[in-house]
Amino acid sequence: MLYYLFEYLDKTLDIPGTGVFQYITFRSALALILSLMISTIYGKKIITFLRNQQVGETVRELGLEGQTQKAGTPTMGGLIIIIATLIPVVLLTKLNNIYILLLIVTTLWMGTIGFIDDYIKIFKKDKQGLKGIFKVIGQVGLGLIVGSVLYFHPGVTVREKSSKPITFNQTENVISQIPVEHKSTITTIPFTKNNELDYAQILKPFTDDYQNWAWLVFIPIVIFIITAVSNGANLTDGIDGLAAGTSAISVLALGIFTFISGNIILSSYLNVMYIPNSGEMTVFIAAFVGALIGFLWYNSYPASVFMGDTGSLTIGGIIAVLAISVRKEMLLPVLCAIFFAESASVIIQVTYFKYTKKRFGEGRRVFLMSPLHHHYQKKGYHESKIVTRFWIVTILLAIVSIVTLKLR
Numbered sequence: 001m002l003y004y005l006f007e008y009l010d011k012t013l014d015i016p017g018t019g020v021f022q023y024i025t026f027r028s029a030l031a032l033i034l035s036l037m038i039s040t041i042y043g044k045k046i047i048t049f050l051r052n053q054q055v056g057e058t059v060r061e062l063g064l065e066g067q068t069q070k071a072g073t074p075t076m077g078g079l080i081i082i083i084a085t086l087i088p089v090v091l092l093t094k095l096n097n098i099y100i101l102l103l104i105v106t107t108l109w110m111g112t113i114g115f116i117d118d119y120i121k122i123f124k125k126d127k128q129g130l131k132g133i134f135k136v137i138g139q140v141g142l143g144l145i146v147g148s149v150l151y152f153h154p155g156v157t158v159r160e161k162s163s164k165p166i167t168f169n170q171t172e173n174v175i176s177q178i179p180v181e182h183k184s185t186i187t188t189i190p191f192t193k194n195n196e197l198d199y200a201q202i203l204k205p206f207t208d209d210y211q212n213w214a215w216l217v218f219i220p221i222v223i224f225i226i227t228a229v230s231n232g233a234n235l236t237d238g239i240d241g242l243a244a245g246t247s248a249i250s251v252l253a254l255g256i257f258t259f260i261s262g263n264i265i266l267s268s269y270l271n272v273m274y275i276p277n278s279g280e281m282t283v284f285i286a287a288f289v290g291a292l293i294g295f296l297w298y299n300s301y302p303a304s305v306f307m308g309d310t311g312s313l314t315i316g317g318i319i320a321v322l323a324i325s326v327r328k329e330m331l332l333p334v335l336c337a338i339f340f341a342e343s344a345s346v347i348i349q350v351t352y353f354k355y356t357k358k359r360f361g362e363g364r365r366v367f368l369m370s371p372l373h374h375h376y377q378k379k380g381y382h383e384s385k386i387v388t389r390f391w392i393v394t395i396l397l398a399i400v401s402i403v404t405l406k407l408r
Contacts, residue, residue: 039294078311143223232339
C-alpha cells in the first residue's frame with residue numbers, strides 16, 4: 001500500500017525523494033528492518049498471549065536430555081513469523097505482482113493447515129494432530145494452485161536471448177542481447193554448462209504436440225516439491241532454533257538468485273535466466289528473513305516459544321514456491337540438504353524397521369532415533385551444538401549453491 005502511495009506522490013505531485021520506493025533494494029532493506037522490529041518487539045506480546053491462553057507444548061517422553069523442561073513452552077509461534085512477514089509485504093510490495101500474490105496465498109494456506117494441526121494437538125488433546133492424509137491433501141491443493149498459475153498465467157514468463165546484440169548503456173559499453181519474452185517450462189540444472197531443462201521435453205517421445213501438454217509434467221513436479229520441502233521443514237523443527245536458523249540461511253541464498261533473475265542486466269552478465277517481474281519477490285524474501293531472525297530471538301536455546309506446524313509447514317511451502325518461481329528447484333537438494341537429510345532419516349528408519357520386523361520377527365534401527373537431529377541427541381551431543389553445526393553445514397551449502405552462478 002505504501003508503494004502505491006509513494007508512487008502517486010512521485011508521479012503526480014513530484015515530491016522529491018518519494019521516487020526511492022521504486023527501487024527494490026530500498027524496499028527490501030525497509031522490509032527487513034520492519035519485519036525484524038515486528039517479530040522482536042511484538043513477538044514478546046504474542047508469546048505472552050499464547051502463554052495466557054495455555055497454548056503450551058505437550059512433550060512426548062522420548063528419553064532425551066532436557067526434554068521434560070520444555071513441557072508447557074508456548075507453541076504456535078509460527079504466527080510471529082507469518083504476521084511479521086505479511087505486514088511489510090502488504091505495505092511495501094506491488095500487490096498486483098503475480099509472484100507476490102502466490103507467496104501470500106502460500107503463507108496463508110500452509111499457515112492455516114499448520115494452525116489447524118497445532119489446534120487439534122493442544123485444545124483437542126490429540127497428540128497426532130491433523131491426520132496425515134488431510135495435510136497431504138492441503139499440500140497437494142497448494143501445489144495445484146501454484147503449478148497452474150505458474151503454467152497458465154500470462155504474467156509468468158521467461159526471456160531468452162536472440163543473436164542480435166544491443167547496447168544498454170553506451171557510456172559504459174555494456175552489451176547484451178535483445179530479450180524475447182515467452183511462456184516456458186524450462187528450469188535450471190546446477191553444475192552444468194548448458195544448464196537448462198525443459199520439462200516439456202519429457203513428453204517429446206510420446207506426442208508431437210508436447211509443448212501444449214507440458215502441464216501434465218510440470219504441475220505434478222510442483223506438487224511433489226511443495227509436499228517434500230514442507231514436510232522436510234516440519235521434521236527439522238525438533239530442537240530449539242534448528243528450523244528457523246537453517247531456513248533463514250537458505251532463504252537468504254534464494255534471495256540472491258531472485259534479485260539476479262529479476263534484473264535484466266545482472267542476469268545477462270551472469271548468463272542466468274531472466275524472469276520478468278520476479279525481482280519483486282526480493283522484498284518478500286527480505287521480510288521473511290527478518291521475521292525468521294526475529295523469531296530466533298525467542299526460539300534460540302532455551303526456547304521461549306516453538307513455531308509449531310503453523311510455522312514449519314509455512315516455511316517449507318514458501319521456500320518451495322520461491323525456488324520453483326525462479327527456476328532453481330533443482331538446487332533444493334543442495335540448498336535445503338538438512339531438510340532432505342531429516343526426511344531421509346525418517347524414511348530409512350521406518351522402512352528398515354518394517355523390513356527387519358517382517359524378515360527377522362524383530363524390528364531393527366539404522367539410527368538411534370529419527371529424525372536425524374534426535375540421533376545426535378541420543379549420542380550425547382547437546383542440542384545447541386547440533387543446531388550450530390547444522391547451521392554451519394547450511395551456510396557451506398548455501399555458498400556452494402551461490403557459486404553455481406559461475407561454476408558450470
